[in-house]
Amino acid sequence: MERLVDGVAARRRRAASAREAGLRDRIARAAVELFDQLYEGAVLIDAGGQILWMNDKYRAILGLNGMDPVEGRPVEEVIPNSRLREVVACGRADLIDIFEVEGRQLVVSRIPLKDEDGRVTGAVGMILYDRVQSLKPLVDKFQGLQRDLDAARRQLADARRAKYGFSQFIGNSEAVRLLKRQARRAAERDITVLLLGETGTGKEMLAHALHAASGRQSGPMVRVNTAAIPENLLEAELFGVAPGAFTGAGAKPRDGKIRLAHRGTLFLDEIGDMPVSLQSKLLRVLQEREIEPLGSNRVIPVDVRVIAATSRDLGRMVEEGLFRADLYYRLNVLPLRLPPLRERLDDIEPLCEVLLDRLAIDQGGRPRTLTDHALLRLQAHDWPGNVRELANLLERAVLLTDDAEIDAGHIDSLMATHMPSAAGVAPVTMTASVEPGETVEPLREALAAAERDAIRRALAAAGGVKTQAAKLLGISRAQFYEKLATHGIETVTASSRP
Numbered sequence: 001m002e003r004l005v006d007g008v009a010a011r012r013r014r015a016a017s018a019r020e021a022g023l024r025d026r027i028a029r030a031a032v033e034l035f036d037q038l039y040e041g042a043v044l045i046d047a048g049g050q051i052l053w054m055n056d057k058y059r060a061i062l063g064l065n066g067m068d069p070v071e072g073r074p075v076e077e078v079i080p081n082s083r084l085r086e087v088v089a090c091g092r093a094d095l096i097d098i099f100e101v102e103g104r105q106l107v108v109s110r111i112p113l114k115d116e117d118g119r120v121t122g123a124v125g126m127i128l129y130d131r132v133q134s135l136k137p138l139v140d141k142f143q144g145l146q147r148d149l150d151a152a153r154r155q156l157a158d159a160r161r162a163k164y165g166f167s168q169f170i171g172n173s174e175a176v177r178l179l180k181r182q183a184r185r186a187a188e189r190d191i192t193v194l195l196l197g198e199t200g201t202g203k204e205m206l207a208h209a210l211h212a213a214s215g216r217q218s219g220p221m222v223r224v225n226t227a228a229i230p231e232n233l234l235e236a237e238l239f240g241v242a243p244g245a246f247t248g249a250g251a252k253p254r255d256g257k258i259r260l261a262h263r264g265t266l267f268l269d270e271i272g273d274m275p276v277s278l279q280s281k282l283l284r285v286l287q288e289r290e291i292e293p294l295g296s297n298r299v300i301p302v303d304v305r306v307i308a309a310t311s312r313d314l315g316r317m318v319e320e321g322l323f324r325a326d327l328y329y330r331l332n333v334l335p336l337r338l339p340p341l342r343e344r345l346d347d348i349e350p351l352c353e354v355l356l357d358r359l360a361i362d363q364g365g366r367p368r369t370l371t372d373h374a375l376l377r378l379q380a381h382d383w384p385g386n387v388r389e390l391a392n393l394l395e396r397a398v399l400l401t402d403d404a405e406i407d408a409g410h411i412d413s414l415m416a417t418h419m420p421s422a423a424g425v426a427p428v429t430m431t432a433s434v435e436p437g438e439t440v441e442p443l444r445e446a447l448a449a450a451e452r453d454a455i456r457r458a459l460a461a462a463g464g465v466k467t468q469a470a471k472l473l474g475i476s477r478a479q480f481y482e483k484l485a486t487h488g489i490e491t492v493t494a495s496s497r498p
């Protein structure tokens with residue numbers, strides 16, 4: 001009797017589980033049909049990340065035709081960057097996510113599939129977008145933010161990308177052609193380059209061109225002007241700061257410029273102004289390719305190519321003990337000398353053309369031209385401030401007149417009134433007379449007085465802004481500071497002005 005009862009119960013259990021299996025099967029089929037109708041796309045993968053099934057709509061979004069077999073292929077091979085495998089691995093659903101497929105932003109859901117014991121057996125991915133209209137504002141907002149982010153990224157990349165290439169470095173003279181040939185060769189080799197030349201000869205421009213033509217062109221180009229940063233801030237600026245390195249250093253680490261130049265180029269402008277105390281740290285960067293942020297005892301490897309520039313005589317600075325000899329030899333692997341403008345007077349004409357074109361673009365209107373006599377005047381000048389000084393003079397000439405042509409008279413008046421070194425251009429006459437008893441100043445003192453006067457006038461014209469005053473004088477900021485110190489001229493800093 002007992003056996004009979006057991007047999008009936010077992011039969012009932014079997015029948016119930018068969019019914020349940022059939023029910024499950026119907027539910028599964030209904031669910032698949034529902035997916036197919038409800039969603040823009042659906043895909044099913046197994047626990048190994050291989051596709052078991054994909055609906056036609058998903059295939060269409062991927063640009064696959066019905067004949068392309070997808071079943072059995074790894075999901076990432078068919079849907080690049082798919083995250084379904086992660087859902088299998090962690091067993092948690094991604095109920096709403098935004099996912100890019102073939103350039104389209106789609107709202108998707110990813111759900112793990114589990115067996116009776118809770119083991120993950122696969123995952124289903126569904127594209128919801130278009131059917132779920134209520135998500136549209138969210139997606140639009142996301143797309144707007146994504147566009148802003150892309151634009152900001154592009155801007156940052158542009159800012160860090162080199163500004164100039166070799167073709168923008170104007171000059172046909174033999175000296176410039178030779179320089180460009182050497183520089184092109186240097187760009188291909190991943191070695192340290194030292195740019196030597198007077199102020200305004202185009203060292204920074206050439207550094208950008210070297211970076212743009214090098215294998216590091218897609219990396220950052222980071223410039224540090226050693227002369228423009230106070231000595232006590234320079235170490236942090238270059239090497240970065242560890243959290244809490246000093247009072248006020250902040251809880252987060254701050255990357256220095258050397259780290260920011262990782263996989264790119266570090267342009268050390270005015271390297272002659274590098275304080276001796278930091279020179280050994282810089283040497284370590286060149287030798288060991290590593291940095292130690294301020295307040296840290298950790299070294300960080302860096303991959304940077306160094307381009308250094310100076311208008312100073314580094315060799316002499318070494319002799320005078322102002323620059324470390326070992327650093328000098330490390331930097332001087334491939335020196336490139338930029339010739340001053342007075343050694344390549346033939347370049348003045350093409351330079352003027354380009355500079356006048358640039359001015360026309362910046363200020364609007366048609367590009368001005370120079371008369372032959374104006375050009376001769378320019379070629380007779382000494383150009384201590386080189387191309388920067390030439391650019392400044394042309395800028396003032398364009399402001400001085402509305403004429404289409406700039407003539408010799410315009411150039412003469414500018415040189416006589418504004419240029420600190422106009423003596424070489426203005427016609428020299430013998431009309432000066434000396435009263436009996438009047439003393440004649442030694443030339444050195446007369447020149448120093450004239451320089452002092454020019455600096456004061458430039459400062460006044462620039463409203464005390466030193467960068468602007470240096471620009472007006474056609475000299476670098478570093479040189480301007482040196483001259484202020486030499487002449488003992490005290491200025492009111494911008495922050496302390498009322």
Ligand SMILES: Nc1ncnc2c1ncn2[C@@H]1O[C@H](COP(=O)(O)OP(=O)(O)OP(=O)(O)O)[C@@H](O)[C@H]1O
Nearest residue numbers: 168169170198199200201202203204205387388476
């Ligand atoms: N060969 C050139 N072709 C076109 N523009 C040039 C050339 N050389 C210099 N310039 C222009 O002259 C100005 C000064 O150049 P740059 O700043 O590169 O000189 P620099 O040698 O680095 O000067 P400094 O030593 O004072 O920093 C810039 O506006 C630059 O565009």
